[in-house]
Amino acid sequence: MIDHDSLVHDTNELDPLPVSVIRMLTLLSSDDWSIQAVVSTAALDAALTARILRAANSAASISVAPVATLEESTMRLGAAAVVKLAIGSAIRRYMSAPQTVDDKANEQALWRQSVATALAADQIAALSSTRIPQEAYTVALLSDIGRLVLARYLDSRTLALLGRAVTNGNQDPLAAEQELLGVDHAELGALIADHWKLPSLIVDGIRYHHTPMNATDVDVRALGDVITVADAVAHVIVGDEASSGAFDYMDSVERLGLDDATFERLCDSVGERLDGALSDYE
Amino acid sequence: MTPDDFRDFADFLRKNSGISLGEDKEYLVEARMAPVMEEWNFTSISGLCAALRDTGDPELEAQVVDYMTTNETSFFRDNRPFEALEHFVLPALIDSRGSDKRISIWSAACSFGQEPYSIAMILHEKFPSLADWNVTITATDISKRAIARASAGSYSELEINRGLPPDLRDKYFTRSGYRWEIDGRLRDSVEFRPLNMIDPSMPFPPADIIFVRNILYYFEVDLQKQVLTRIRAAMAPSSYLFLGSADTIANTGTEFERLDDFPRSGCFRVGGN
Numbered sequence: 311m312i313d314h315d316s317l318v319h320d321t322n323e324l325d326p327l328p329v330s331v332i333r334m335l336t337l338l339s340s341d342d343w344s345i346q347a348v349v350s351t352a353a354l355d356a357a358l359t360a361r362i363l364r365a366a367n368s369a370a371s372i373s374v375a376p377v378a379t380l381e382e383s384t385m386r387l388g389a390a391a392v393v394k395l396a397i398g399s400a401i402r403r404y405m406s407a408p409q410t411v412d413d414k415a416n417e418q419a420l421w422r423q424s425v426a427t428a429l430a431a432d433q434i435a436a437l438s439s440t441r442i443p444q445e446a447y448t449v450a451l452l453s454d455i456g457r458l459v460l461a462r463y464l465d466s467r468t469l470a471l472l473g474r475a476v477t478n479g480n481q482d483p484l485a486a487e488q489e490l491l492g493v494d495h496a497e498l499g500a501l502i503a504d505h506w507k508l509p510s511l512i513v514d515g516i517r518y519h520h521t522p523m524n525a526t527d528v529d530v531r532a533l534g535d536v537i538t539v540a541d542a543v544a545h546v547i548v549g550d551e552a553s554s555g556a557f558d559y560m561d562s563v564e565r566l567g568l569d570d571a572t573f574e575r576l577c578d579s580v581g582e583r584l585d586g587a588l589s590d591y592e
Numbered sequence: 593m594t595p596d597d598f599r600d601f602a603d604f605l606r607k608n609s610g611i612s613l614g615e616d617k618e619y620l621v622e623a624r625m626a627p628v629m630e631e632w633n634f635t636s637i638s639g640l641c642a643a644l645r646d647t648g649d650p651e652l653e654a655q656v657v658d659y660m661t662t663n664e665t666s667f668f669r670d671n672r673p674f675e676a677l678e679h680f681v682l683p684a685l686i687d688s689r690g691s692d693k694r695i696s697i698w699s700a701a702c703s704f705g706q707e708p709y710s711i712a713m714i715l716h717e718k719f720p721s722l723a724d725w726n727v728t729i730t731a732t733d734i735s736k737r738a739i740a741r742a743s744a745g746s747y748s749e750l751e752i753n754r755g756l757p758p759d760l761r762d763k764y765f766t767r768s769g770y771r772w773e774i775d776g777r778l779r780d781s782v783e784f785r786p787l788n789m790i791d792p793s794m795p796f797p798p799a800d801i802i803f804v805r806n807i808l809y810y811f812e813v814d815l816q817k818q819v820l821t822r823i824r825a826a827m828a829p830s831s832y833l834f835l836g837s838a839d840t841i842a843n844t845g846t847e848f849e850r851l852d853d854f855p856r857s858g859c860f861r862v863g864g865n
Contacts, residue, residue, distance in 0.1 A: 471619045479616060501753065
């Protein structure tokens with residue numbers, strides 16, 4: 311079992327997210343935001359401003375006239391895309407760290423997994439017959455943030471035991487984490503998101519991203535279903551590099567009004583787009 | 593660990609706690625016994641198993657049982673049982689116990705105390721009229737370490753976020769560094785003590801409401817029957833039993849009647865109206 315106070319301490323020691331990112335996420339959680347508010351917030355962050363301008367003038371926009379201002383860039387990309395760029399750029403430096411105590415080989419694995427999950431979440435939200443909160447991409451990108459802190463306590467022996475708990479113990483990775491560590495990455499991720507003062511829908515979306523039916527709020531459940539399926543898509547594409555194992559996702563597929571064929575198409579589509587999305591955040 | 597070690601370890605655990613370790617749980621033994629091995633300087637799990645087999649050291653045995661039986665839990669776990677407690681069971685008992693003005697509640701296998709404290713919060717929040725009644729909450733667990741932690745009423749940020757609504761957290765807990773400390777009134781309203789449910793020399797506290805959730809399914813069927821029979825004997829007429837979602841009274845031949853008014857609550861009624 312991992313000492314909870316140590317985990318909480320480590321969570322509190324994490325660098326805060328940039329103010330611009332938190333403000334943008336809070337803006338989008340409210341019903342009355344404006345493009346100008348997004349622009350004003352992005353303008354607080356010079357690095358983000360540069361990134362937005364670069365994205366607006368990227369190869370994808372090559373047929374139209376270049377843009378020179380943050381406002382023009384935001385109009386071209388759309389506010390949602392700007393927020394994704396902001397959160398992704400901020401999260402990338404956390405997620406690209408080594409994943410376990412004694413295995414530095416997979417530095418990018420968690421980041422690739424997270425971006426793949428976010429891409430899948432976006433597409434699922436568009437395809438689903440259920441109303442999905444617009445926070446789906448953000449929650450998906452952040453859903454495994456708890457594994458960052460947890461990884462500090464996972465040596466090869468503990469990882470092997472977790473693997474055996476899943477295969478021999480016939481349980482999902484979250485249950486295995488609780489059984490062996492006394493904590494799971496979802497609740498730790500929620501703690502981190504709360505520490506970063508993110509909106510409650512994002513905090514709870516992370517908390518229940520593998521256990522949507524444990525949530526009482528219908529929006530949180532919808533987010534949980536989306537992330538469960540998106541995580542499964544990412545697991546297919548990225549493999550076991552960063553994943554702790556596969557979760558059962560078919561109930562979520564059904565509740566979202568999707569089917570097996572859609573799942574396969576998602577895997578193909580996200581697989582094609584992943585490298586491009588990763589380069590957007592560099 | 594070798595198959596023989598696992599068999600011997602599983603036998604030890606069953607005899608001392610009732611818990612039946614399923615096959616392929618060697619990983620759990622290796623994980624849970626790591627701190628015990630470190631403390632007792634065992635270099636291998638086989639060494640630990642040999643010591644349990646050959647030396648009979650009560651302190652080692654108690655620690656092994658302690659580390660194997662302690663499981664994480666949450667406040668208001670599964671919600672539904674506590675809804676049944678608030679909306680049906682307590683009102684029913686207030687009606688039937690009006691002349692005595694006594695209600696006894698037992699939370700068995702209470703782990704770190706979240707269940708009995710959840711019960712206490714419901715009483716404080718929703719039943720102020722019981723202030724002049726004699727309402728007792730007894731909470732027991734096989735693990736002395738769990739009882740000590742439960743008695744202290746101190747929880748980590750992670751534990752406090754498990755099932756506890758923010759308004760109740762802010763009302764009944766105070767932040768202290770990284771931890772949350774329970775309100776003294778609530779802590780004092782629960783009596784904690786060690787109790788091994790399979791030890792016939794340890795009597796069960798008599799009760800009008802008993803919570804025995806998510807523990808019986810670890811026992812083999814015959815032991816479940818024995819424990820449920822003893823529980824039944826400890827229950828007053830027209831009293832209530834709460835089991836966990838994985839527990840069952842099927843095939844135990846006991847006289848518990850499922851409470852249909854609150855499906856999925858795991859609540860059963862014993863005798864009387």
